[in-house]
Amino acid sequence: MIKPERPLAYIGRFAPSPSGDLHFGSLITAIGSYLQARANQGKWLIRIDDIDPPREVAGAASRILQSLEHYGLHWDGEILYQSQRYEAYRYVLNQLQQQGLSYNCICTRQRIQQANGFYDKNCRESNLPLNHAAIRLKQNNPVYGFEDKLLGYLSADPAMAEEDFIIHRRDGLFAYNLAVVIDDDYQGVTEVVRGADLIEPTVRQIALYQQLNLKIPDYIHLPLALNKNGNKLSKQNHAQPVPLDDPRPLLIEALAFLNQPVIKNWQDLSRDQLLKKATTHWDLDRIPRQGKIYK
Secondary structure (H helix, E strand, C coil), rough: CCCCCCCCCEEECCCCCCCCEHHHHHHHHHHHHHHHHHHHCCEEEEEEEECCCCHHHCCCCHHHHHHHHCCCCCCCCEEEEHCCCCHHHHHHHHHHHHCCCEEECCCCCCHHHHHHCCCCCCCCCCCCCCCCCEEECCCCCCEEEECCCCEEECCCCCCCCCCEEEECCCCCCCCCHHHHHHHHCCCCEEEEEEEHHCCCCCCHHHHHHHHHCCCCEEEEECCCCEEECCCCCCCCCCEEEECCCCCCCHHHHHHHHHHCCCHHHHHHHCCHHHHHHHCCCCCCHHHHCCCCCCC
C-alpha cells in the first residue's frame, strides 16, 4: 500500500461521521482541532468517516461541509472519504491474517455480556471460516494507558486493554478502530484532537499502530458539551444543527466554552478576523478538563 511520505510539519484533522448535521458539540471539536492546527502553523484536514452506511443520514456529509465553510473553518487539500478506502483496509486485514495476528469470531453480544462485558478470546484458537464471522485482532501487546496533551496520563481498564477487539464486523463493514488508524497514518496526522467520548478506544488504536509498526500521533481529547441531563450533545440525542446565520456569536460561544481569552469588540470584526485573533490567542492550557452543560 503506497502512502504519502510523512513530513515533519504539524498535521491535524477533523473527521465527522455523516450520521447527522453539525451541532454545537461537534463544532467545539472542529474549532478546537482547527485552532490547534493553525496555532502550530500546520495543516488542517477533513475526513468524512462514512464506513457505517446504516447510521448515515442522506445529505449529512455535504451539510457538514457547508456548515464548516459557513463558520470559516477552511480545510487544506482534498477531503478524504472512508467509503473510498476499502482497498486499503482489506490490504491491512490480509496482512494481519497472513501474520497470524487476527482470527474469525462468531460470538454474539449477548454471550460477551454474560462474560462480564469483555470478550474472553473464546474463538481465538478455533480456526473458524469467515462466513458470518467478525475478525478480531490478537491483542498480544496491550496498551494500558497513554499521555494526553491536555489531560495528562490516562489509564485504561486492563480488561478492556487486553481484549481482542473487532477490526471487521460480522455484517461485512470495517470497524472504526481499524479505519481510523489506517487513515490517520495515510494522511500523515501528527496530532489527533477530538472529543473526550473517544478516550476509551485510544489504547486499542495505539496497540494497532504498534502492531502495524506505524508512527503514533499525539492526542488531545476536548471536553464535551452536555445537555441538561448531563449527556453529551449528539445526533442521537437530537442536538440541533448549528444555524447558518451570522457565524460570529456561536464562534464566540464556542471559544468561551473552551475558556479561551475574550476577544474584545468582536462585533467589529469579520468572521475571518475573529478566527485569526482566536488563533493568535489560542491557549491549550486554558481548556477545561471536564465537560460542561450547554443550554
